[in-house]
Amino acid sequence: MAHLRFLLRRAVQGLAVIWIVTTITFALIHLAPGGPSILADPKLSPVERRAAEERLGLDRPLAVQYLVWQRNLLRGDLGRSYLYQTPAGRTALARVPNTALLAGLALLLSLAVAVPAGIYAGRRPGSAADRLLGLGSFAALSVPTFWFGIVLIILFAALWHLLPAGGTSTPGLEGSPADRVRHLLLPVLVLAVPVAAEFARYVRSGVATAAHAPHVAAARARGLDERLILRRHVLRNALLPLVTIVGLQAPLLAGGAAITETVFSWPGMGRLGVEAALGRDYPVVMAITLGVAAAVVAINLVLDVVYYLVDPRVRIG
Amino acid sequence: MPRSASALLLVLLVLFAWAGPLLRRTDPDALDLRHTVAPRSAAHPLGTDESGRDVLARLMAGGRVSLTVGIVATFVALLLGTLVGAVAGWRGGWVESLLMRGTDAAMAVPPLFVALAVLSIYGSRLWLVVGVIGATSWTGVGRLVRAEVLALREAEFVLAARALGRGGAGIVLRHLLPQLVPTLTVAASVGVAWAILTESALSFLGLGVQPPRASWGNMLTGAQASLYTAPRLAVWPGVMILLTTLACNGLGEALRRRHTR
Amino acid sequence: MTGARPGDWTRCDDRRLGRRRWPIGLLALILAVACTASSPAPPDTLRLALINDPILNPVLAPDLGSVMVNKVIFPGLVRPDERLRPEPDLAESWTASPDGKTWTFALRRGVKWHDGVPFSAGDVRFTFERILDPRSGSLLWSDFSVIDRIETPDSLTVRFVLKTRFAAFLTLLGYNAGIIPEHAFHGRPIYEAADFNRRRPIGTGPFRVVDAVPGASLTLEVNPDYYGAKPRLRRVVFKLVPDASAQVAQLRAGELDLVTLEPASLPGVEHAPGITIREAVVPQHYYVAFNQRRPLLKPVLVRRALDLAVNRRAIVEGVLKGSADLPVGTIPVALPDWFADSLERVPYDTARARRLLAEAGWRRGAGGGGGGGGLLRNDIGEPFRLTLLVDKGNPSREQAALAVLQDLRAVGVDATMQTLEFAALVRDYLQPGRYDAILIWWTTPPDPDQYSYYATGQINNNVAWSNPRADSLLLAGRGETDTVRRRAIYLAFQALEREDPPVLVLYYPREVQAMSSRLSGVPKLGVRDALRHVEAFGFR
Secondary structure, eight states, X not given: OHHHHHHHHHHHHHHHHHHHHHHHHHHHHHTOSSOOGGGGOTTXXXXXXXXXXXXXXXXXXXXXXXXXXXXXXXXXXXXXXXXTOSBHHHHHHHHHHHHHHHHHHHHHHHHHHHHHHHHHHHTSTTSHHHHHHHHXXXXXXXXXXXXXXXXXXXXXXXXXXXXXXXXXXXXXXXXOHHHHHHHHHHHHHHHHHHHHHHHHHHHHHHHHHHTTSHHHHHHHHTTOOHHHHIIIIIIHHHHHHHHHHHHHHHHHHHHHXXXXXXXXXXXXXXXXXXXXHHHTOHHHHHHXXXXXXXXXXXXXXXXXXXXXXXXXXXXXX | OOHHHXXXXXXXXXXXXXXXXXXXXXXXXXXXXXXXXOOOOSSOTTOBOTTSOBHHHHHHHHHHHHHHHHHHHHHHHHHHHHHHHHHHHHHOHHHHHHHHHHHHHHHTSOHHHHHHHHHHHHOOOHHHHHHHHHHTSOXXXXXXXXXXXXXXXXXXXXXXXXXTTOOHHHHIIIIIXXXXXXXXXXXXXXXXXXXXXXXXXXXXXXOSSOTTSOOHHHHHHXXXXXXXXXXXXXXXXXXXXXXXXXXXXXXXHHHHHHHHO | OOSOOOHHHHTTHHHHHHHHTHHHHHHHHHHHHHHHSOOOOOTTXXXXXXXXXXXXXXXXXXXXXXXXXXXXXXXXXXXXXXXXXXEESSEEEEEEOTTSOEEEEEEOTTOBOTTSOBOOHHHHHHHHHHHTOGGGTOSOHHHHTTEEEEEEEETTEEEEEESSOOTTHHHHHTTTXXXXXXXXXXXXXXXXXXXXXXXXXXXXXXXXXXXXXXXXEEEEEEOTTOSSSXXXXXXXXXXXXXXXXXXXXXXXXXXXXXXXXXXXXXXXXXXXXXXXXXXXXXXXXXXXXXXTTSTTTOSHHHHHHHHHHSOHHHIIIIISTTOEEOOSSSSOTTOTTTSOTTSOXXXXXXXXXXXXXXXXXXXXXXXXXXXXXXXXXXXXXXXXXXXXXXXXXXHHHHHHHHHHHHHHHHTTOEEEEEEEOHHHIIXXXXXXXXXXXXXXXXXXXXXXXXXXXXXXXXXXXXXXXXOHHHHHHHHHHHHOOOHHHHHHHHHHHHHHHXXXXXXXXXXXXXXXXXXXXXXXXXXXXXXXXHGGGGGGOEEO
16 A cells, blocks of 8 residues: 555656646747747748748737647647647657667667776776776767767768768668668767766776675685676676666767767757757647656656665655 | 876866966957968967967867856856755755655756757857756756765764754755765866866757857867868867866866765 | 775686677677678769758748759749749740730640649649638748739639739749649648648659658659659659758768758868869848848948948958859849849948948047047947847858958947847847848849838838838839830849948858769759759769
8 A cells, every 4th residue: 555655656746747847848938039930931921920820829828828738738639840730749759769779779889888898997996907998988978979970970981981971771772781780880889989988987986896895805705706706796786776877867868869860860859859949849849848758757757666666665755 | 087187187278268368369259251271370370260260269268168168057057956955955855855856857858958948049148058058967966965965964963053053054054065065076077077068069059159259169060161171170179178078077086086985 | 096906806807808808799790791881872863961851832831941842843833944034834835914914824734743633723723822821821922912813714724813013923933832732632721731741742743752751861753754854863862961061971971962062161072072063143142231220220321331341252252262242232143134234343442431431420439449440439429339140050141240240340330249049030130120230131032023122111121221212113123024124123223222222232142062973964053943953963
């Protein structure tokens, strides 16, 4: 019973978070000067502008617009994109798989690189390899994403003709897996580099700390095999926090994806968000905000539940 | 990077940006359309940019803007984060619950999107760029501060102060904040690097610090057109950003180590 | 370093080293596979760049990208030839009544829509009825509001009856007014037809859409039923590449065949192998709008002085790398039939500018600002102060604005500059008339009619210029269908603009096109007009 109440309370709080986010976003964009960019064509005559405002419902008072938006939201209707005249929710959803592919591969790549590298360096604090990793990860965290991407495009595509400069596939080769991989390589790399650096630092310090914990020393005193100690006593403690860190990276990854997708002409949700914000496509901005907020709240909820199940003493909030 | 090297590098960068223009009085905004993208010369030690402006002078001016953006935005983030974290941790109960759900909400939206939406709508005025970067990066600090305040709330010296009849605000300000200084210094040095990188990302999307005012971020963006013919225009601001973020991150890491020892 | 005890931990390492290398090996494998797989450039596919998803409906489409795509899919009744004069397209021939108000078009026989349905006069009537109904989402209403009624005596004849004589009518028919099919909308409002407008448009053009991936690409295949010359290409692919430097990189990497460039990007492709650079004059004029609702900028002498104070040659050469023409007035050099070539280009003469300012009561104070002399002040000591606005994000315009700023300061104007987002600039400053000066531009149809831009009180006259003689010239010009008499009218208008400049015209930009050297058959036009001749494009 108490479990259920806890879950219920967290779910209600989650909904409240989503409501706060969407309401603030709505107010922020609708109170803005300038209005949607489709109405800002200097050639638009007053007749055309009035007709467009009427069609988009922008001639109504703000409070009415907000209530209409909320009512439609409850019906699952997020409105129509101003720029594309397509349903905003479906337009945003259609881009999710592309971003998920890019971000997912980047996440996997960074884990595949960061975990072994972090363990290696963490077991040899102060060694040359450790210092190299430290410096490398700082450098990786210090490079502006877009600049790194553009430099890679110039080198690999424009000058050396080794990899494509952007897009998802070559016209005429749409089904080819090799072509797909070629288009993924550079954007995944650009997206993965700072994330890998962040992970490597966590793993390294986790391993370095755990390696000197009393129970590890005790295990070694009992004469246990080094490999067993590493696997059973060090890694378990060092890698557990990584789960949380991976969760926290999600919004940052989404931001990084927006830049990477723009540089590499990748048709993902990040770029749609950038275009919608720049073009003031209110319904699409709202749909994306809602979607991202809901996803993050859901992830947090799942994490809370996991923590709760693992350690029922936890009573957060 | 060792702490002393990082600190020295930062001091040098600050000197370059603020003291440099005193030694070399070249107008960073003066156009010379007859000499655009010129190579280095006696008059222009690093050449000129795509509008014929002196690159060295713009690096100095841009440094002032970028470092100011970094420092002020970080200050905003620390202020917000400390306020929210300290109040939540100290008061507990529904106040904490409310503040932490607010923090969750703020963390639920990618910071870059928020910055983008606000700046594209309200215009990239310098103080708004600074404010938005600060206001989207306080959540981590908020959580850290709350955790520390929670841990310290029951500490003996706090209980003692309470027994003496001190008010909550007084105790937090006089007794808890000094304890938080190491945590905040680490957060600050990493925050400056983050803010400078965020400004450059915003500049790439056309929403960072606006020309003619130079920033390292918009110099990097402006150099895109001449990447094939004059890559040096992109190299210089890139190196400055790299050095600054390296120094900040290095300092943060060194402080963290010293603190955890 | 915190008390490191590395000794114990290095011992077992050599044994594990071999196993731990597998991710690196895998990565190398992927790289090797990816880099060796060649990317063949299909010899019969033209690849072009867009920055936004297009709206595949010419009546609704507001942006250049959509217009480009729609030129390929939706022909109009006429199209511009290489001199931007109307030539037959869906209409085979036409006649105008002596009073110039009734236009009768004979349509081409046997034309089919992409879905096989025959094209007829009913489709033309449907298209223009939608255009004339602003509630349909039409953005062409103001181009055609002169139409009184449309008649279709038979399935191959269309008659337009105009409210007044309108010389630009034919040109406008070939500008943006692609014809859309009545049967595809089933009586629904056209802006709601998302499937048509976004994925499966039906036109009569040389290529038809076979695949649309939002945010990524739009693929068109040759239309076997096309009524015109047989296309040389088999496919046209529009790729979405939002970032300008990525477009340049893709062109250099052979992934795009034709892109239009900012002049600043020119050096990056100029000497690249396999790339040809071309310039096309386009009907645009870039200018500084001086708000004449402000008493400061109302006097003719002041505007003539400022007109002389700007070094346009430096801007054209320094900022635009020579890819622009020096101006005479508001009618650009891209309209050779109407441009006043006999008049001198606006000179750069700061001495005369200062004299005119002095005549207008503005004298330079002592010392103060840089550049020899102080700020301009009037009799009661007020400075000549103005703020120049420019939209942000476009390097050429920002630099041009900086140059103008520097020149205005040099004659003593206390000028500052502000960059704003384009939508805010237009809606909050330009249209309500709350500004001193704005650097902006007009893209016009290929016709000299500028009544709506520069006649007193007209909707696009954002600077509030008012000159009675200009009003009568502009009114006469839009009604005059005799070319010789019409030319004389616009020559007089351009001469008048020198006496009383409505705006400070800065330059006429040329469109810089970078294309694959193998590409041939592209007419020497701006890319939007060139694309209506896409059937002539091909690869060598």
